[in-house]
Amino acid sequence: MLDTAVCVHCGLCLPSCPTYQETGMESASPRGRVVLLEAIARGEKPSKEGLRQLDECLDCRACEAVCPAHVPVGHRVDDFRRAHRNWISPSKGAKRVSRWLASPMGLRGFHWAVRQSQRPVLARLASRGLPLSLRRLSQGLPPNIPGPMSRITPRRQPSPGESPVGLFLGCVMDAVYAPTNAHTAELLEDTGALLSVPRSQRCCGALGFHSGDEAQAKRLAIANMEAFSEAETVVVNAAGCGAFLKEYESLFEGDLTWRARARDLASRVQDVHEYLSGHPLPPLEARPLKTSVVTIHDACHLAHAQGVRQPLRDLLQRAGYQVVEMMESDRCCGSAGTYNLSHPAMAERLKQRKVADVPAEVRGVATSNPGCMLQIQAGLKEAGRDLRVAHTVDWLWEAYHGSHA
Amino acid sequence: MDRTLEGVLTEISNLIGREYVITDPTRLATYGSDGFTLEHRLPAAVVLPGDAEEVSAVVRRLSEAGQPFLARGAGTSLSGGAIAMNGAVIIHLSRLSRIVSIDLENAVVECEPGVVNRTISQRVAGLGYFYAPDPSSGQACTVGGNVAENAGGPHCLKYGVTGSHVLMVEAVLADGEKVRLGHLGAYPDPVDFLGLLVGSEGTFGIITRVWVRILAKPKTRRTVMALFDHVRDASQAVSAIISAGVIPASMEMMDQLAISAVEQGAYRVGYPLDVAAVLLIEVDGPPIEVEASMQTVEAILAKFHPRSIRMPASEAERELWWANRKTAFGAMGFLSPRYYVQDGVIPRSRLPEVLEQIAQIAERYRIRVANVFHAGDGNLHPLLLYDDRDPDEVSRVTQAGSEVLRVCVDMGGSITGEHGVGLEKLEEMRLQFDPHELAAQRALKASFDPKALLNPGKVLPRECASP
16 A cells, blocks of 8 residues: 555645535645644644544545545545544444444344334334434335345356356345345346355445454455355445455455455456446347436446446446436445444535436436445435436346336 | 734634634644645635635735735645745635636636636536646646636647636735726737736735636647657657647657656556657647648657657547646656656757756756656746655755756746746746846735735745845
């Protein structure tokens, strides 16, 4: 990883930063955060206000993507948060959620809770005890979360010696958007891929890592590296997970064996859009699309962290959709992992800004991260706009297999 | 009324909102520098008004209290224009970032000073227009700062710098009065007050609204890249092209050290790392003219022993070449923790000898110098690399920079092309102007700003002996 000394203060990052756009303040910009981190590294104790603006970094990586010298500001702020957990206590909610999602049982519990929250009476009861940020977010949940979590059975089992394409399910993705995982599986098999969905896979660990739990992230990383050791390619449909899986190496500094294995996994991880756009899909369904004009919200951890933008557009257009671009489609929606729980005020501002950017003429929003889906759907609903937010894969699946959603 | 700084800031808080007044030292430290890192000064406070009325009200109060102040946009100045000297208050205009109107009939865009340069071109691109001045920091720098510094850019070779594209400006003067300078007609005023304000580096007033001219996009555009094994060949080719009567839209050059940085950066072209110089030339206009100019350009390039000449295979590749060139300064971070960029201008025919002299100066002061510049208009940008933790190197780099500027003036050029004097080239002003000329400039400054409150410590060196 690069040192922050390589920031030459050119300032080219400023307009890309959502918190700078919102506040207009240098102290809430990437370059300002580098200055704050440098002061802290020299042993200066920052003020409370300074810390708050440093910690307001979304880790959306927009600045890293435009930095001429690749200064990893988001990573640096993240490192700082872990090193100074007593200075900035991550929200209890965020920590609890990440711990929950990390174990299979916890994940089932989360799934149960999310489903219960949709039952009118219970929802009203339960919501009394919840913070406003969570109540707001639950507005974005899809109407009917299916009972059993995705238990995908591949059409054909790999024979010995065959290398399958592994499907990474994710935690929130699987608990809230299981149909998206099923659609991903179906489209992958459409391309002729020999699918494998290892049962031993776990949450990628990003949520825990970003709220300060490095040990947990390591454990999960090892579990996933084992689970996908046979797969030729590991396909991921959640942008945040994909980005984190590609960066496992940084978790194992000094541990040569696991570093090498992490590098090996990273070389096999592919975002679902990258994979699908490089493979043939079946002929399109003849009937017209229910919704044909959509816009794209580029998830930060796909556009900035993985550099994947064009494949989403190519795939949607190939599938017959008309894509109307929104302004600054790659500006963070404020979801940012558990940011909307830990920094509700800024997350709310960014949500409203994002919703205002969704063009009037579109009927749907395509994106590729569960957090963004929840956040933008909640925002649209609050704004009284009857638009559906769905994963790009869901939109594609409807074009190729007809809509039952 | 309370006329202490504290009292004034309280009044301003009541006026524009407490959250828009920053006095906390930790946060103020982030405003200590701009793109010029040899100086770091804490402002007394930072205030962020939300519109021109608030700017005027803020200035009135600061002025009444005798408190110095300055405007700041994106803080990309390379000469320290946005650094607060003498405990000045920074008026950060980032919230004034609206494009107010786009008038296609008269090809004028009206915008607030905090609008990002590139945003104008992006907003009018779909309508078939563009905003010509394109500083390399265009993705971040703002229009207000562009006008204040009279910013240039690669494509200003053909189209002219910012001043040629500004029709009218609304500004707040030192006492808070709001004025409009210039007009929307095609001819300049008989007394060109607007011309005075453009390039005054925020020492005459604070710009609160700008009306810029936009141009119809050229019908065709051709780009060519030439690689050279000797810097001298590349610079002679530049002179030869202009002598042949061709005015390309832009003609840019990078040397080996600069190439080694951008090739590690965010936009990699794949330049061979052993090449001595690259020339990037763009010609635009009606197809027939472009075709003819391009033939001349290629014929001339071929005479100066290029290793290879290439055209971009696609628009995407052309954009990559430009992104690579335009992020060159930031990419210096791969070579060195800090850089000090010079901005001297010379008659282009002297390019080869000046580049050789710069190399000698670098050797004498034991510093590394990368060259990235607008070759077509003789605007040099030697980037002097240094480490700010090494005081000896800092002093060597400052002296070397000064010597480079002396060479430029000796060659009949100027100490600055587009980055401004700021606080960086104060002493070098004496190289270019004699005491009488400086006195005249001081008198002008005093007539705009009698209490010397606006952007103190910039542009004009302290008076020493009376002329």
